[in-house]
Amino acid sequence: MENNLRQAVERILPQVNKPGQYVGGELHSVIKDPASVSTRFGFAFPDVYEIGMSYLGLQIIYNLLNQEEDVYCERVFAPAMDMEEQMRREGIPLFTMETTDPVGDMDILGFTLQYEMSYTNIVNMLDLAGIPLHGQDRSEDMPFVCAGGPCAFHPEPLADFIDFFMIGDGEEVLIDICRAHKEWKEAGETREEFLKRAACIQGVYVPGFYQPVYGEDGVITGMEKLYDQAPDRVLRRFIQNLDKAPFPENPIVPLVETVHDRSVVEIFRGCTRGCRFCQAGILYRPVRERSKDEVCRLAQSQLAASGWDELSILSLSTSDHSEIEPMVMDLMDHCRKKNVSLSLPSLRLDSFSFSVLQEIQRFKKTGLTFAPEAGTQRLRDVINKTITDDHIYGAVRQAAQLGWNSVKLYFMVGLPTETYEDLDGIVQIARNLSHIYYDVNGGKKGARFSITVSVSNFVPKPHTPFQRFPQNTPEEFREKNIYLKEKLRPLKNVHFNYHETETSRLEAIIAKGDRRVSAVIEQAWKLGCRFDSWREHFNYERWQQAMKDTGVDGNFYAERDMKDDQFLPWSHIDSGVSEAFFDSEWEKAMKGQVTEDCCRSCVGCGVNSHAVCEREGSLCS
Amino acid sequence: MQLNEKFVYAVGFTKTGVLKYISHLDLMRLFQRAFNRAGINLEFSKGFNPHPKMSFAQPLSLGYESRGEYLEFELVEEADRERLKNALNNVLPAGIEILHCGRNTNTKKSMAALVEAARWDVTIRQVKPQSSSVGVEIAETESCYKIKETDVQDKIEGFLKQDEIVVQKRKKKTKKLEPVNIRPLVLNMELKEINDNNIMLSLLVKAGSGANLNPELLMNAFIDFWGLEKSLGQLEIFRKELYYTDEGGGRQPMINLLTFD
Numbered sequence: 001m002e003n004n005l006r007q008a009v010e011r012i013l014p015q016v017n018k019p020g021q022y023v024g025g026e027l028h029s030v031i032k033d034p035a036s037v038s039t040r041f042g043f044a045f046p047d048v049y050e051i052g053m054s055y056l057g058l059q060i061i062y063n064l065l066n067q068e069e070d071v072y073c074e075r076v077f078a079p080a081m082d083m084e085e086q087m088r089r090e091g092i093p094l095f096t097m098e099t100t101d102p103v104g105d106m107d108i109l110g111f112t113l114q115y116e117m118s119y120t121n122i123v124n125m126l127d128l129a130g131i132p133l134h135g136q137d138r139s140e141d142m143p144f145v146c147a148g149g150p151c152a153f154h155p156e157p158l159a160d161f162i163d164f165f166m167i168g169d170g171e172e173v174l175i176d177i178c179r180a181h182k183e184w185k186e187a188g189e190t191r192e193e194f195l196k197r198a199a200c201i202q203g204v205y206v207p208g209f210y211q212p213v214y215g216e217d218g219v220i221t222g223m224e225k226l227y228d229q230a231p232d233r234v235l236r237r238f239i240q241n242l243d244k245a246p247f248p249e250n251p252i253v254p255l256v257e258t259v260h261d262r263s264v265v266e267i268f269r270g271c272t273r274g275c276r277f278c279q280a281g282i283l284y285r286p287v288r289e290r291s292k293d294e295v296c297r298l299a300q301s302q303l304a305a306s307g308w309d310e311l312s313i314l315s316l317s318t319s320d321h322s323e324i325e326p327m328v329m330d331l332m333d334h335c336r337k338k339n340v341s342l343s344l345p346s347l348r349l350d351s352f353s354f355s356v357l358q359e360i361q362r363f364k365k366t367g368l369t370f371a372p373e374a375g376t377q378r379l380r381d382v383i384n385k386t387i388t389d390d391h392i393y394g395a396v397r398q399a400a401q402l403g404w405n406s407v408k409l410y411f412m413v414g415l416p417t418e419t420y421e422d423l424d425g426i427v428q429i430a431r432n433l434s435h436i437y438y439d440v441n442g443g444k445k446g447a448r449f450s451i452t453v454s455v456s457n458f459v460p461k462p463h464t465p466f467q468r469f470p471q472n473t474p475e476e477f478r479e480k481n482i483y484l485k486e487k488l489r490p491l492k493n494v495h496f497n498y499h500e501t502e503t504s505r506l507e508a509i510i511a512k513g514d515r516r517v518s519a520v521i522e523q524a525w526k527l528g529c530r531f532d533s534w535r536e537h538f539n540y541e542r543w544q545q546a547m548k549d550t551g552v553d554g555n556f557y558a559e560r561d562m563k564d565d566q567f568l569p570w571s572h573i574d575s576g577v578s579e580a581f582f583d584s585e586w587e588k589a590m591k592g593q594v595t596e597d598c599c600r601s602c603v604g605c606g607v608n609s610h611a612v613c614e615r616e617g618s619l620c621s
Numbered sequence: 622m623q624l625n626e627k628f629v630y631a632v633g634f635t636k637t638g639v640l641k642y643i644s645h646l647d648l649m650r651l652f653q654r655a656f657n658r659a660g661i662n663l664e665f666s667k668g669f670n671p672h673p674k675m676s677f678a679q680p681l682s683l684g685y686e687s688r689g690e691y692l693e694f695e696l697v698e699e700a701d702r703e704r705l706k707n708a709l710n711n712v713l714p715a716g717i718e719i720l721h722c723g724r725n726t727n728t729k730k731s732m733a734a735l736v737e738a739a740r741w742d743v744t745i746r747q748v749k750p751q752s753s754s755v756g757v758e759i760a761e762t763e764s765c766y767k768i769k770e771t772d773v774q775d776k777i778e779g780f781l782k783q784d785e786i787v788v789q790k791r792k793k794k795t796k797k798l799e800p801v802n803i804r805p806l807v808l809n810m811e812l813k814e815i816n817d818n819n820i821m822l823s824l825l826v827k828a829g830s831g832a833n834l835n836p837e838l839l840m841n842a843f844i845d846f847w848g849l850e851k852s853l854g855q856l857e858i859f860r861k862e863l864y865y866t867d868e869g870g871g872r873q874p875m876i877n878l879l880t881f882d
Contacts, residue, residue: 011854025639307654
């Protein structure tokens, strides 16, 4: 892999932090002859290596694409600020990890969209790669720039930069795209003809074939199609059988430490709980399980191939897997034998979980986490979060008796119908937990425990029942957070932390934005914004300046009540869940009515007209 | 087999290629994973936070290559040394290669405690005198400056003849730069080869927990003494071997500490 670019990169590496993140060469990274494939695919994660390599989706897609003989998938990450500075000074273009070839040599460059705050990094990476920022300015021989992942469900703010989006499960659509690319290449057609081919694949959205129409009040009213054969609404992709879906058994093992340096097996996709604020709960429907045996087989082969000493399982709600108890017993058994530590995120705290946690956290009890999300039962009914106060108190009492001495609670402020009584409810929960700890410790004042109350600002998300709800103003958020801070201050052993309001505001603007927000992102990047999800790099003044420069009013997207809008900026993307379901969920929320977990009985969200719901009514007894 | 026998082994290995960019801690984790992949069971420390019993003889700075690295570790059971070596080599990434596997003959002290000196090969690339420096004979015009072996020899001799070589070193605790005389830490320095204005020097300097000299510090002092131009990525640093002092007071390469019986 010796090339001139590689030598240039090696010259600057001694000047940068953590150079090991730029050199590749990891165990199970794939080396192919680029000349032997028809599609070179650059999988780009718009953040630094240590974050991107902790993301399971990268390992899944890398494995899946490289199994194709005609495809070579290489990884691309955002260089940290110090590396970017060196690269720009030395004229080094963005390069791939595998071959150190310029990203411009790829046929397709695919970004994964995990969070809105990574968007300026996408613009920056295109610029570093020497690829024109706007799709329309790219010449025939340039890579196609595409994107997928959860944020592709509301793609308009990136429409200027991305040639096509892939919506929904990526496993099959990526293969379809690569095959279409090969056929297109062999046919020797123009760039536009490839996009036409792509637009006819289910789950693919080509923004260039759609022109937004705005009303006189500036509100989007629809999408005018510029290519007849493109679908009116783009229906997301579904894979039906997780057991048969490709999953990495030889994951790439990073040489340098990453955020999550461990083996991960996805146990199921989707969630039946129906929390009304939750976007993932909609986008990953329906629930599709990987069987216990397959999970255990994959875990064992990953651990053997990687040598990792930690295993984690991934899903939206671990305890909801239909075979969770025998699965955990099997995994625990294997991990004990191999000296591997097991981490089980998002367990519901019942008697089974406690026995498991006692076993796996024998030496270091890492602390328990609850997400009541709201301080009163009333508001929890509004958001359809079924956890109760008694459940939390019971679980914490048991935990305290078993020797856990730290608990973390997650709440949101700014939810629909919220009042200060709901904030008082948060304080009350913290106070009661504090009493429980004193009680269990025999009333000793100096008893060691800590309760962390972590509050985030609610960001209404597209494709949820709360999608039309106006976000609280930054002032409202600030008042609420300060109110909580003051009320919690007298409570000993209670720590309070909250999110910055500006970040939450910007998230709402971008999440709910239309195509006009593209210009804001580009301008913010020009003003120097990068790594906006990093507290130390986030600079809201620059974003405000960018909105001013482009004449875009962020509040129009974040604060406006969209309840009467006939068309939303993401209405042309079909999540498989019906608008009627969102409307009825909103109505029920306003009446404080809960909707059952859909593994008890079908709640009629509409997704089962596209894919089989494995858990539908499975607990109906 | 005695009841309390410990199965402590030591390997000598390389750290070359892209592996030179990973830190000491990353290397520790890399070996731990390699042992796991090879199915070799390390002994763990007892207590609150068990960790595998393994330690390196001497950390290697990020960016340096080496063929003189050593790792000591304890296994739960006896192992065949040749099989251990092969099993590890089968699972290690390119750049890390086990060269020898043996047992430390000093039962009282670890290799880390015994390290006393290190031998380095250092290449200074594209040696070029500073245009302003005096006392340097520039053979012809600067662009086709050819370095002469005698020049280098003279410079080394002059450099080492100094009573003191004072460099600015950052103190670990105070983070302040302070002048330090490193002359006593230099045991030997000689020219190894000249290749197209790239000169390779062989250094023997103090190393270990007592007195330790980073070769880069020494080379920068030498470059300043000579009046050469400095440039990015000009030094290539390669550790050849570590040394310890035997019972007779003689300096021995670390490999002599190992028994292969």
